[in-house]
Amino acid sequence: MDPFVDVLRRLREAFRSGRTRAAEFRIAQLKGLDRFLQDNKQLLQEALAKDLHKSSFESEISEIRITQGEINLAVRNLRAWMKDEKVPKNVATQLDSAFIRKEPFGVVLIIAPWNYPLNLTLVPLVGALAAGNCVVLKPSEISTSVEKVLAEVLPRYLDQSCFAVALGGPEVTGQLLEQRFDYIFFTGSPRVGKIVMTAAAKHLTPVTLELGGKNPCYVDDDCDLQTVANRVVWFRCFNAGQTCVAPDYILCSREMQDRLVPAMQRAITRFYGDDPKSSPDLGRIIADKQFQRLQGLLGCGRVAIGGQSDETERYIAPTVLVDVQETEPVMQEEIFGPILPIMNVQGPDEAVDFIRRREKPLALYAFSNNRQVVKRVLAGTSSGGFCGNDGFMHMTLATLPFGGVGASGMGRYHGKFSFDTFSHHRACLLRPPGLEKIYAMRYPPYTRRNLRVLQMAMETRGCSCTLL
Template identity: 40%
Template sequence: MSDTTRVNNQKINWFIIQQRQKSRMTETNLSDIRYRKQQLATFKLMLENNQDELLNALYEDLGKSPEEAYVSEIAVLLQEIDFMKRELTKWQRPKRKRHVRLSSFSKTSIQHHPYGSVLIISPWNYPLHLALLPAIGAIAAGNSCFIKPSEYAPATAKLLAQLVENYFSPDSLVVVTGDASVASDLLELPWDFIFFTGSKKVGSIVYEAAAAKQIPIVLELGGKNPCIVDETNLTPAVVQRIIWGKFLNAGQTCIAPDTVYVHESVYDKFLQLAADQIKAFYGSQPIHPSRFGRIAHDKQVEKIVGYLKQGKIYYGGHVDTTNRFIEPTLLTDIPADSPILREEIFGPILPVIPYSDLATLVRQLKSFPDPLAVYVFSKDKKSIQFLKSELRSGAFSLNQVILHAVSSHSPFGGVGASGFGRYHGMASLDTFSYLRMDYENLLPFNIQKQYPPYQSNDINLLRKWRRWLF
């Protein structure tokens, strides 16, 4: 069998499964919350029964310690499942209203309805979390899903495909593994909704494919998330939060504080505290596999190593390309035109830049694309309000990093270059369903002034009774 024939057969098989998922929309009472909750319970069972295997796969792909992998990948999913199961009945209730007007007496009912078959394309940095969290939302909203995990996290992708096949019917959930060509082939199918998490470059390709078929889409992209530390709020606890957030998952986090801007009066103190905190977290030899993760693939290692040459290494800088290890690094004295100050790093390098004037810093940051998050550590209310009003981002987080993005109570997403659309909790139901309004007119007769032919004085009557017309 030729490669072309094999690919065509594969596409046909996907199409058949997708059409079964679509037809299931009419065969199954998807408004039955009990059914959706059963699906969520299956997700939870799959995760709880296979934790060791999942942790091993995450370690194989990214060198994640069991503790970090559990908190950032599995626990987040379990929290989302519990929250969705608890709140779904309330969220799904129809919103009913009655309207009395001059020409009508009507009632309306507004309710969330699932789109149908959803394609989820997920990245390699959190290969379990970012594949399943949108799928949990999509299925809670009544949809069926295909998940295309990243080929750069092969162990997790393979295990996820096996587990989903064991726990779910293809009519509900399918995992398709493979490289970028597989994702490209999947994009040719007539999806009802697409959810993409990844780079801006690939996101643009997915967006164009969706636009060509008028498919609604969410893009969760990256960005350079600035972290501003002013002279009013530099403490060891503040530095501990920033260092944790930056070097979580070896810096491969789309909402990591990408660059820290520190007021010049506390700049030296910040650097010393940051170096001390890295040692406290990871020891003097973080290459030990239980202490620090690995970069996902060789191409990303090459990119990050290039960044190391764009400034002065204040702390760290050790590289082991064979094992895809880069030491947690603080970088200083970076020329203003260096790419590292404009490109998302996505690795364990933290540029630390001094600033003297907040307004000047804001003008500089406003010249960059909109980030997923802005982090501010300050006690100055005037400065905080100024930064809130001047900087556009998906989120503004005061005196903390990362945690705003893992709460089921808070919608997560970007703006502008960092993406569009929101999910988590109620926002997932809003995203993965559309609102349908059912309308019923209860007035048994017509008001003739509403219809042609109109008389000379009718316009004055319409003006007088305008607020009661509709």
């Protein structure tokens, strides 16, 4: 007996009733989500600490506050986002009404990861609710403490006829993917992303895939050395490196490497003390499987900083690797831990060539005092997002889309982009019933005169339209 048949039937009945379409209902759901975060802030921080040893500082800025910001933005702007969007018309449609209507897809599935188990679960949910969908939410079973709170507490704040939480591991995810959804939003690895896309193809279900990849970080010889070291270390070690947009490797000259490594050591000591393991601000690896994979990567290249680990605590020290070969595992797979390899290149052109030989990353970073160098890296590469002279701050700005390209994903969200992702943009034209004599020139028998008139009438400010 399929455990999700009754759940999906309930959600589809609620959607067909039209109750999710009103702005008032959507806003009420969003405000309920906000109350969930406010009322259970301490509970959520405790759960994040249990799962990831995440400090209250990191939990606040990267999980709770970002989600609240997305909710507040959606509540303030929802009515404007929902309005029909008028479009320019050509001569042939001057008497018509032409607009884009934003409609909810229906019943959507959100599959979330474990590394930011609140942010990456609830921010897509904000977009789905704002767009008027019913939602099945599948949090990660690996972040068990947060999963429990989302399953037991969150439903109390939302209309349960329009919302459901599915619990379990890969088997449950597989059962969900056998169902027909109107949209699937997945955040996770490229390997699982392919499985999701294959399953969605059976029903021609549209998808957003937020994946990952190896994010390059080019450091130019002309830069403020300690500033670069501070920023790279913080962004690499934030959440113990378990961040899909963290810098995954450094590209720099051998001369810069010799200067950068001591500066990074100073940054690590300043941030986490002489014994990072005892620091309350450095997280832990989520589970044994992930820890063992990272421990294996410590054997790549030569350890210049760190390299210590403790399996009992799932602790990996902030680590910098040098003399790394491109063929080694640490340069072939996304690291997802506080380990940072350095590869040597001679200048920005060689860095760009190196980056372009590989799959397109989710994020890309360039550090230089020379603005032209940063622009050269930006112009010569492709990535989901780009940030010059800092780490992943671009993803904190809701006015910028967040998403990958190529192997790092497809689709985008954050802010209004989330609303648009979970909305079907319906092309609408309303024509008055009369005036048949004007429109009769479209009909056979065709003449060259009528063709010329129609061609001129169908031009829209330099854009041509085609009758299908």
